[in-house]
Amino acid sequence: MLTIDQATYDAIVAHAKRDHPDEACGVVAGPEGSDRPERFVAMVNAAGSPTFYEFDSTELLQLYKEMDARDEEPVVIYHSHTATEAYPSRTDIGLAMEPNAHYVLVSTREHGNNEGPVEFRSYRIIDGEVTEEDVTVVTQADTRSTD
Amino acid sequence: MAIEVRIPTILRTYTDGQKAVDAAGDTLAGLIDDLESNHPGLKDRLIEGEDLRRFVNVYINDEDVRFIGGLEAxxxxxxxxxxxxxxxGGARDRMPTGR
Incomplete structure (x- = not known):
């Protein structure tokens, strides 16, 4: 199950709507091993495409160095589909290289850049196998430990 | 002295879980051969045919090797x-080739 706070959920949806009809992408980093998505990082889609996304290679390195320095990992990797359902494509499955990540897909096909609900679904993708999981949206206080 | 190679999570099965390993080589191609001799199977995850795999990024001192000579860097x-x-990734069902 993916547990994510409302503000981060809203930020992912807003990014997807803003970049529609191109695919939007990014990560939510969190402490290594915690499974807590805490730090929202929107990325530029270097492919600038309605059917493909790729993090820019230089920004990718910066992101991973930053996460490394903070003992973080990509807890969520998100992107949008803008004309199809929020389900991993063959390309998504073939290129999924983070076995610990929750792969979040948002579909903006219904309302595009406008107000309105989106499909927001989460998956594990390991060795080509897709497993959908529940998404629980909580207020920020609930996702953090009390330390 | 040696060259430190940072290994991503998905390839740590080849390095007994280590995040970084030391290797040697005058070029990236030589370094990858040296890695392969100590961590069999790794080369195939990095190279396809005569070139780096399209969806694997390798950096030398923060420079993407595609801009500094590729395997000959x-x-x-x-x-x-x-x-x-x-x-x-993306909705497209066929992966793009080339860059």
């Missing part, structure tokens, strides 16, 4: 090499 002791799989 020169290396010296003390350099740092980082391997990172691309974060990519």
């Amino acid at each position: 020169p290396l010296a002791d003390g350099d740092q090499v980082v391997v990172l799989p691309a974060v990519a």
Whole structure:
């Protein structure tokens, strides 16, 4: 199950709507091993495409160095589909290289850049196998430990 | 002295879980051959045919090797090499080729 706070959920949806009809992408980093998505990082889609996304290679390195320095990992990797359902494509499955990540897909096909609900679904993708999981949206206080 | 190679999570099965390993080589191609001799199977995850795999990024001292000679990029002791799989995908059913 993916547990994510409302503000981060809203930020992912807003990014997807803003970049529609191109695919939007990014990560939510969190402490290594915690499974807590805490730090929202929107990325530029270097492919600038309605059917493909790729993090820019230089920004990718910066992101991973930053996460490394903070003992973080990509807890969520998100992107949008803008004309199809929020389900991993063959390309998504073939290129999924983070076995610990929750792969979040948002579909903006219904309302595009406008107000309105989106499909927001989460998956594990390991060795080509897709497993959908529940998404629980909580207020920020609930996702953090009390330390 | 040696060259430190940072290994991404998905390839740590080849390095007994280590995040970084030392290797040697005058070029990236030589370094990858040296990695392969100590961590069999790794080369195939980095190279396809005669070139780096399209969706694997390799950096030497923070430079994407595609801009500094690819597999022929020169290396010296003390350099740092980082391997990172691309974060990519999308609704398109066929993966793009080339760059």
